[in-house]
Amino acid sequence: MQLKGRNAIVTGGSRGIGRSVAIALAKSGANVAVNYTSNQAAALEVVKEIEALGVGAMAVKADVSKGEEVENLVKEVLNRFGSIDILINNAGITRDNLIIRMTEQDFEEVIDTNLKGAFNCTKSVSRVMIKQKSGKIINVSSVVGVIGNAGQSNYAAAKAGLIGFTKSMAKELSKRGITVNAVAPGYIDTEMTASLPEKVREEFVNNIPLGRTGKPQDVANTILFLASEYSDYITGQVIHIDGGMVM
Numbered sequence: 001m002q003l004k005g006r007n008a009i010v011t012g013g014s015r016g017i018g019r020s021v022a023i024a025l026a027k028s029g030a031n032v033a034v035n036y037t038s039n040q041a042a043a044l045e046v047v048k049e050i051e052a053l054g055v056g057a058m059a060v061k062a063d064v065s066k067g068e069e070v071e072n073l074v075k076e077v078l079n080r081f082g083s084i085d086i087l088i089n090n091a092g093i094t095r096d097n098l099i100i101r102m103t104e105q106d107f108e109e110v111i112d113t114n115l116k117g118a119f120n121c122t123k124s125v126s127r128v129m130i131k132q133k134s135g136k137i138i139n140v141s142s143v144v145g146v147i148g149n150a151g152q153s154n155y156a157a158a159k160a161g162l163i164g165f166t167k168s169m170a171k172e173l174s175k176r177g178i179t180v181n182a183v184a185p186g187y188i189d190t191e192m193t194a195s196l197p198e199k200v201r202e203e204f205v206n207n208i209p210l211g212r213t214g215k216p217q218d219v220a221n222t223i224l225f226l227a228s229e230y231s232d233y234i235t236g237q238v239i240h241i242d243g244g245m246v247m
C-alpha cells in the first residue's frame with residue numbers, strides 16, 4: 001500500500017483503534033494529523049512514533065462535536081500539510097445504560113461525538129477534497145449500528161446513523177472523485193471494551209466464528225485498504241471486521 005505524500009486526519013488518533021490506524025497510514029508513507037480531545041500526552045506519543053517512521057505528524061486538539069473546533073483543526077492541518085487526502089472519522093464514546101435509566105445528556109453526548117462529529121469533520125474536509133477532486137473518507141461505525149444492543153440505544157442510533165450518513169455522502173461526493181465508506185468493527189480489545197466484565201467478553205467470543213476478539217490492527221488493516229488506491233472502485237460500503245460475528 002503506497003500512500004507516500006498523502007495527508008491524513010485521524011480523529012481520536014491518540015489511542016485504541018485510532019492510534020493503530022494513524023501508525024498504519026504512516027507506515028505506508030502518509031503524513032498524519034493525530035486528533036484528540038483530552039489526552040495530549042498520549043497524542044504526542046503517537047506523533048513521536050510516527051515521526052520516527054520518517055513522515056510528518058502533528059497532534060491537534062479538537063472536540064469533534066464542536067463545529068468551530070473542527071474548522072480550526074482543518075485549518076491547522078492545511079497550514080502544515082497543504083492538502084487533506086484521507087479523513088478517518090474514528091472518534092467515539094459510549095455512555096451505556098438501559099433506556100429507563102439513560103439521561104438525555106448520555107444520549108446527546110454519544111450522538112454529538114459519534115455522529116455529529118463525523119458530520120462536522122466531513123463538512124469541513126469535503127470542501128478541501130472537492131477542490132482537489134479527490135479524497136477518501138472512512139467512517140468507523142460498529143456492528144451495534146447494524147444489529148442493535150441492549151443498553152446501547154444511544155450508541156446504536158449513532159452508529160446506524162453513521163451508516164446512512166456514509167451512503168448519502170458516497171452518493172453526494174462520488175462525482176467529485178471522493179469515496180466514502182464505513183467499517184463496522186465487532187468486539188475489539190481497546191480501553192473502550194476493557195471495562196466490560198470477563199463474563200461478557202467470554203459470551204462475545206463464544207459467538208465469534210473465528211474464535212477470538214479483534215485487535216486494533218485488524219481494523220487498521222481494512223482502513224488502510226479503504227484509504228489506498230486498491231479500493232478506488234468501492235464507495236458507500238460497510239465492511240464488517242468482526243471475525244464473522246454478524247453475517
Ligand SMILES: NC(=O)c1ccc[n+]([C@@H]2O[C@H](COP(=O)([O-])OP(=O)(O)OC[C@H]3O[C@@H](n4cnc5c(N)ncnc54)[C@H](OP(=O)(O)O)[C@@H]3O)[C@@H](O)[C@H]2O)c1
Nearest residue numbers: 012014016017036037038039063064091092142188190192
Ligand atoms: N473497541 C471496540 O470494540 C469498538 C467496536 C466497534 C466500533 N468501535 C469504534 O471505534 C472507534 C474507536 O474506538 P476505541 O475502542 O479505539 O476507543 P477508545 O480507546 O476509547 O479511544 C477513543 C478515542 O477517541 C477520542 N475522542 C473521544 N471523544 C472525542 C471528541 N469529542 N473529539 C475528539 N476525539 C475524541 C479519544 O481521545 P482522548 O484520549 O483525548 O479522549 C480517543 O483517542 C469509536 O468510534 C468506537 O465507537 C470500537
